[in-house]
Amino acid sequence: MTTQDISTAAVHIVGQYNDAAKTLVSAYRTGVHRLLATAGTRYSSFLDGRRLPLVTEGIKARLIETQEKANGFLAKRLDIDTSRVVNLMDRVATTTTNGIESVAKLAERVESPLGNTVLNKISDIQMPVAKISVKIADKVAAGAKKIEGRVAGALDEEVVEGAEGEAKPARRARAPRKAA
Numbered sequence: 001m002t003t004q005d006i007s008t009a010a011v012h013i014v015g016q017y018n019d020a021a022k023t024l025v026s027a028y029r030t031g032v033h034r035l036l037a038t039a040g041t042r043y044s045s046f047l048d049g050r051r052l053p054l055v056t057e058g059i060k061a062r063l064i065e066t067q068e069k070a071n072g073f074l075a076k077r078l079d080i081d082t083s084r085v086v087n088l089m090d091r092v093a094t095t096t097t098n099g100i101e102s103v104a105k106l107a108e109r110v111e112s113p114l115g116n117t118v119l120n121k122i123s124d125i126q127m128p129v130a131k132i133s134v135k136i137a138d139k140v141a142a143g144a145k146k147i148e149g150r151v152a153g154a155l156d157e158e159v160v161e162g163a164e165g166e167a168k169p170a171r172r173a174r175a176p177r178k179a180a
Contacts, residue, residue, distance in 0.1 A: 006123055007104030009130035011097050016137035018093035020144035022086050027148040029082045034151075036071045043067050 044067075047060045055063075107119055 010100045013137040014096050016141040020141040023144040023148045027151040031151045040071050
């Protein structure tokens with residue numbers, strides 16, 4: 001096992017965690033968009049389905065229009081802010097990856113027999129931990145993708161693998177409650 005193997009594992013782990021984080025941000029964005037859409041639909045249904053004293057059809061239309069503008073503003077801010085978060089995460093991952101690669105290149109330049117022996121021993125000790133960390137990072141990234149799929153409603157009919165490897169039916173997405 002070499003220092004290069006450990007640095008490759010570290011770069012892979014950074015990439016997987018970055019992908020998982022971006023996937024969760026995407027799931028959050030999707031969920032909030034769904035929430036805003038549902039709130040808008042329910043608000044419109046509530047106003048249209050009720051006869052309210054002193055509230056004319058014109059006032060109802062303006063209330064609905066105002067609510068739609070507010071939801072549009074919130075959705076736009078959400079998209080801008082989550083895009084900024086994703087860009088920041090990419091920059092952090094790139095900086096981290098560059099740092100790992102720089103340290104690995106410096107370690108490869110060590111020419112002394114003692115230095116090589118020490119680095120090889122450190123690599124031998126750390127490689128099992130690095131392999132486990134890679135597996136954990138892969139599981140985290142896969143779990144984030146499942147969460148994103150559930151938020152998007154993509155897993156409604158699929159079968160999800162259980163913790164022990166057995167197949168179990170996926171949870172169904174809940175239907176929104178109807179306004180009373």
